[in-house]
Amino acid sequence: MDVKRDYPAVPIFGLPFSKMDMAQTVGYLARRIEERRPTQVVTGNPIMVMAALERPDYYRVLEQAELIVPDGAGIVWASRVAGDPVPERVAGFDLLHELMREGERRRWSVYLLGARQDVVEETARRLGERYPLVRIAGYRNGYFGPEEDEAVVRAVREAAPDLLFVARDALTTQEPWIARYKEALGVPVMMGVGGSFDVIAGRTKRAPASFQRLGLEWLYRLLRQPSRAGRMAALPRFALKVLRAGRNVTERPGGAGENGPER
Numbered sequence: 001m002d003v004k005r006d007y008p009a010v011p012i013f014g015l016p017f018s019k020m021d022m023a024q025t026v027g028y029l030a031r032r033i034e035e036r037r038p039t040q041v042v043t044g045n046p047i048m049v050m051a052a053l054e055r056p057d058y059y060r061v062l063e064q065a066e067l068i069v070p071d072g073a074g075i076v077w078a079s080r081v082a083g084d085p086v087p088e089r090v091a092g093f094d095l096l097h098e099l100m101r102e103g104e105r106r107r108w109s110v111y112l113l114g115a116r117q118d119v120v121e122e123t124a125r126r127l128g129e130r131y132p133l134v135r136i137a138g139y140r141n142g143y144f145g146p147e148e149d150e151a152v153v154r155a156v157r158e159a160a161p162d163l164l165f166v167a168r169d170a171l172t173t174q175e176p177w178i179a180r181y182k183e184a185l186g187v188p189v190m191m192g193v194g195g196s197f198d199v200i201a202g203r204t205k206r207a208p209a210s211f212q213r214l215g216l217e218w219l220y221r222l223l224r225q226p227s228r229a230g231r232m233a234a235l236p237r238f239a240l241k242v243l244r245a246g247r248n249v250t251e252r253p254g255g256a257g258e259n260g261p262e263r
Helices: 022-035 046-054 056-063 073-081 092-106 117-130 146-159 170-185 196-200 209-213 217-224 226-232 234-250
Strands: 009-012 015-018 039-044 067-070 109-114 135-140 163-167 189-192
Touching: 009 073, 009 234, 015 056, 022 039, 022 067, 022 092, 022 189, 039 046, 039 092, 039 170, 046 056, 046 073, 046 170, 046 234, 056 170, 067 073, 073 234, 092 109, 092 163, 092 189, 092 196, 109 117, 109 146, 117 135, 117 196, 135 146, 146 170, 163 170, 163 196, 170 189
Parallel strands: 015 067, 039 067, 039 189, 109 135, 109 163, 163 189
Antiparallel strands: 009 015
């Protein structure tokens, strides 16, 4: 089923990245909440794009999301190469907080799903302190398998939040999980937030502002977690692929999401 988009977007290898800035993105999602329209928000980065080009099932997940925001600095750069630049990076961590701020004004409710139990509990406590007018409708850890999916979906649906933040693995149990259950969940805005709960709970630190300004958050994370080297290897491959494609970076590669992985 094709997703109808009523906002400007630029395709990066066929995947539509929003050209709305942060304020416009928050306003758009506020309207979706008012209309109670299930909306999957993907905070897209080069690692996710490369995974999508290699996995047709994952490509379809991203392609069918109602909104993909340009989280990674590499996406912002690729849009410039395409000659159709996005106005700014819309980082998922910042978008989470902007939505919580808007939730203060509109008295929204939020459900937190993911990370370890101690982490999600601390995240709920800290968000509750920082945004007291946003109701924490519920929370639970992200360590559950397919056999528990039905119970988790039921718990979220019964809590009836306006926002659902999911902090699991973006390539396996986050975006694909949201896509599979977004209609059953019935939540207006569902967004994968990766490691954001760990940062909010104080378990890890976000990159300093200087790294953020230079688009080097990925380097900071790699320096702190060398175990991420394997996943980070997708970044130079993405850069090379964009350079080779040039203005054609907007085009969907043959086979992506259709007849198997790109060759």
